Amino acid sequence: MSIRLGLARGLRAARRMRGISQDGLGVSSRTYLSALELGKQTPTLDKLDEIARAIGVHPLSVLYYAYAVDLTPQEVHALGRIVCSEIAGLEKYDIASG
Template sequence: MEIRESLGEALRRMRILHDLTQEDFSVVSSRTYVSSLERGLKSPTIQKIEELAGRIGIHPLSLIVSAYLIQDPEVGLDGLIKQVREEALQP
Protein backbone atom coordinates (compact mmCIF):
# COMPACT_ATOMS: atom_id res chain seq x y z
CA MET A 1 0.00 0.00 0.00
CA GLU A 2 1.35 3.39 -0.97
CA ILE A 3 1.46 6.22 1.56
CA ARG A 4 -1.22 8.23 -0.27
CA GLU A 5 -3.55 5.23 0.05
CA SER A 6 -2.82 4.71 3.74
CA LEU A 7 -3.18 8.45 4.37
CA GLY A 8 -6.56 8.34 2.66
CA GLU A 9 -7.61 5.40 4.81
CA ALA A 10 -6.39 7.20 7.95
CA LEU A 11 -8.39 10.28 6.96
CA ARG A 12 -11.51 8.19 6.37
CA ARG A 13 -11.15 6.39 9.72
CA MET A 14 -10.55 9.62 11.65
CA ARG A 15 -13.46 11.32 9.89
CA ILE A 16 -15.83 8.48 10.78
CA LEU A 17 -14.47 8.20 14.33
CA HIS A 18 -15.30 11.88 14.86
CA ASP A 19 -18.77 11.53 13.29
CA LEU A 20 -17.99 13.75 10.32
CA THR A 21 -19.18 13.46 6.74
CA GLN A 22 -17.17 14.41 3.69
CA GLU A 23 -19.46 17.41 3.36
CA ASP A 24 -18.35 18.58 6.82
CA PHE A 25 -14.98 19.45 5.25
CA SER A 26 -16.50 22.02 2.88
CA VAL A 27 -14.81 24.82 4.83
CA VAL A 28 -11.37 23.47 3.85
CA SER A 29 -12.00 21.26 0.78
CA SER A 30 -14.65 20.10 -1.63
CA ARG A 31 -16.39 16.78 -1.02
CA THR A 32 -14.96 15.42 -4.27
CA TYR A 33 -11.41 16.30 -3.18
CA VAL A 34 -11.90 14.62 0.21
CA SER A 35 -13.31 11.59 -1.58
CA SER A 36 -10.27 11.49 -3.89
CA LEU A 37 -7.96 11.69 -0.88
CA GLU A 38 -9.79 8.90 0.94
CA ARG A 39 -9.58 6.67 -2.13
CA GLY A 40 -5.84 7.30 -2.41
CA LEU A 41 -6.14 9.05 -5.75
CA LYS A 42 -4.55 12.32 -4.63
CA SER A 43 -1.76 13.34 -2.28
CA PRO A 44 -2.44 16.35 -0.04
CA THR A 45 0.09 19.04 0.76
CA ILE A 46 1.29 19.52 4.33
CA GLN A 47 -0.89 22.65 4.47
CA LYS A 48 -3.94 20.63 3.42
CA ILE A 49 -3.15 17.90 5.99
CA GLU A 50 -3.06 20.62 8.65
CA GLU A 51 -6.42 22.01 7.50
CA LEU A 52 -8.06 18.57 7.36
CA ALA A 53 -6.71 17.59 10.77
CA GLY A 54 -7.90 20.91 12.19
CA ARG A 55 -11.40 20.25 10.89
CA ILE A 56 -11.36 16.83 12.57
CA GLY A 57 -9.97 18.37 15.76
CA ILE A 58 -6.71 16.41 15.86
CA HIS A 59 -3.01 17.22 15.49
CA PRO A 60 -1.75 16.78 11.90
CA LEU A 61 0.86 14.31 13.14
CA SER A 62 -1.93 12.07 14.43
CA LEU A 63 -3.19 11.73 10.87
CA ILE A 64 0.29 11.10 9.48
CA VAL A 65 1.22 8.60 12.21
CA SER A 66 -2.06 6.77 11.65
CA ALA A 67 -1.24 6.52 7.95
CA TYR A 68 2.16 4.98 8.63
CA LEU A 69 0.64 2.53 11.12
CA ILE A 70 -1.90 1.46 8.50
CA GLN A 71 0.88 1.08 5.95
CA ASP A 72 3.06 -1.01 8.29
CA PRO A 73 1.13 -2.20 11.36
CA GLU A 74 4.03 -4.37 12.53
CA VAL A 75 6.15 -1.34 13.44
CA GLY A 76 3.67 -0.37 16.16
CA LEU A 77 3.08 3.04 17.67
CA ASP A 78 5.89 2.73 20.23
CA GLY A 79 8.39 1.71 17.56
CA LEU A 80 7.39 4.53 15.27
CA ILE A 81 7.57 7.13 18.05
CA LYS A 82 10.96 5.81 19.14
CA GLN A 83 12.30 6.11 15.59
CA VAL A 84 10.96 9.65 15.19
CA ARG A 85 12.33 10.69 18.58
CA GLU A 86 15.81 9.40 17.69
CA GLU A 87 15.82 10.99 14.23
CA ALA A 88 14.36 14.31 15.36
CA LEU A 89 16.99 14.75 18.06
CA GLN A 90 19.95 14.21 15.74
CA PRO A 91 21.96 17.37 15.04
Protein backbone atom coordinates in the same frame (compact mmCIF):
# COMPACT_ATOMS: atom_id res chain seq x y z
CA MET B 1 0.43 -0.69 1.06
CA SER B 2 1.50 2.60 -0.44
CA ILE B 3 1.90 5.70 1.70
CA ARG B 4 -0.82 7.36 -0.40
CA LEU B 5 -3.33 4.63 0.48
CA GLY B 6 -2.22 4.71 4.11
CA LEU B 7 -2.82 8.45 4.21
CA ALA B 8 -6.21 7.94 2.56
CA ARG B 9 -7.18 5.41 5.23
CA GLY B 10 -5.91 7.70 7.98
CA LEU B 11 -7.90 10.69 6.79
CA ARG B 12 -11.07 8.65 6.41
CA ALA B 13 -10.62 6.97 9.80
CA ALA B 14 -9.97 10.30 11.56
CA ARG B 15 -13.04 11.88 9.99
CA ARG B 16 -15.22 8.91 10.89
CA MET B 17 -13.78 8.79 14.41
CA ARG B 18 -14.98 12.36 14.92
CA GLY B 19 -18.36 11.63 13.28
CA ILE B 20 -17.90 14.25 10.57
CA SER B 21 -19.29 13.82 7.06
CA GLN B 22 -17.29 14.88 4.04
CA ASP B 23 -19.82 17.63 3.45
CA GLY B 24 -19.69 18.70 7.10
CA LEU B 25 -15.95 19.20 7.08
CA GLY B 26 -16.22 22.48 5.22
CA VAL B 27 -12.58 22.88 4.16
CA SER B 28 -12.63 21.41 0.66
CA SER B 29 -15.11 20.09 -1.84
CA ARG B 30 -16.63 16.71 -1.18
CA THR B 31 -15.20 15.56 -4.54
CA TYR B 32 -11.65 16.48 -3.46
CA LEU B 33 -12.06 14.88 -0.02
CA SER B 34 -13.43 11.74 -1.67
CA ALA B 35 -10.42 11.59 -4.02
CA LEU B 36 -8.08 11.97 -1.02
CA GLU B 37 -9.86 9.25 0.93
CA LEU B 38 -9.67 6.91 -2.04
CA GLY B 39 -5.95 7.57 -2.49
CA LYS B 40 -6.48 9.11 -5.92
CA GLN B 41 -4.95 12.42 -4.88
CA THR B 42 -2.36 13.47 -2.32
CA PRO B 43 -2.78 16.71 -0.38
CA THR B 44 -0.11 19.34 0.01
CA LEU B 45 1.24 19.72 3.53
CA ASP B 46 -0.77 22.91 3.97
CA LYS B 47 -3.97 21.18 2.86
CA LEU B 48 -3.28 18.15 5.07
CA ASP B 49 -2.80 20.52 8.01
CA GLU B 50 -6.05 22.33 7.21
CA ILE B 51 -8.09 19.14 6.84
CA ALA B 52 -6.64 17.39 9.89
CA ARG B 53 -7.20 20.42 12.11
CA ALA B 54 -10.77 20.77 10.80
CA ILE B 55 -11.31 17.12 11.77
CA GLY B 56 -9.81 17.80 15.19
CA VAL B 57 -6.65 15.69 14.99
CA HIS B 58 -3.02 16.65 14.69
CA PRO B 59 -1.78 16.22 11.09
CA LEU B 60 1.16 14.19 12.37
CA SER B 61 -1.29 11.63 13.77
CA VAL B 62 -2.71 11.07 10.29
CA LEU B 63 0.77 10.80 8.76
CA TYR B 64 1.93 8.47 11.53
CA TYR B 65 -1.11 6.28 10.91
CA ALA B 66 -0.32 6.25 7.19
CA TYR B 67 3.05 4.67 7.93
CA ALA B 68 1.79 2.43 10.75
CA VAL B 69 -1.44 1.11 9.23
CA ASP B 70 -0.04 -2.33 8.36
CA LEU B 71 2.29 -2.70 11.35
CA THR B 72 1.82 -4.84 14.43
CA PRO B 73 1.33 -3.03 17.75
CA GLN B 74 4.96 -3.77 18.61
CA GLU B 75 6.15 -2.32 15.32
CA VAL B 76 4.00 0.79 15.85
CA HIS B 77 5.61 1.28 19.26
CA ALA B 78 9.09 0.82 17.78
CA LEU B 79 8.26 3.35 15.05
CA GLY B 80 7.25 5.83 17.74
CA ARG B 81 10.60 5.39 19.48
CA ILE B 82 12.45 5.92 16.19
CA VAL B 83 10.51 9.11 15.42
CA CYS B 84 11.10 10.53 18.91
CA SER B 85 14.80 9.75 18.68
CA GLU B 86 15.11 11.31 15.25
CA ILE B 87 13.27 14.44 16.38
CA ALA B 88 15.70 14.81 19.27
CA GLY B 89 18.59 14.47 16.81
CA LEU B 90 17.10 17.03 14.44
CA GLU B 91 16.70 19.51 17.29
CA LYS B 92 20.44 19.32 17.96
CA TYR B 93 21.24 20.37 14.41
CA ASP B 94 18.50 22.96 13.90
CA ILE B 95 20.52 26.16 14.04
CA ALA B 96 17.37 28.31 13.86
CA SER B 97 16.19 27.02 17.25
CA GLY B 98 19.37 27.59 19.17
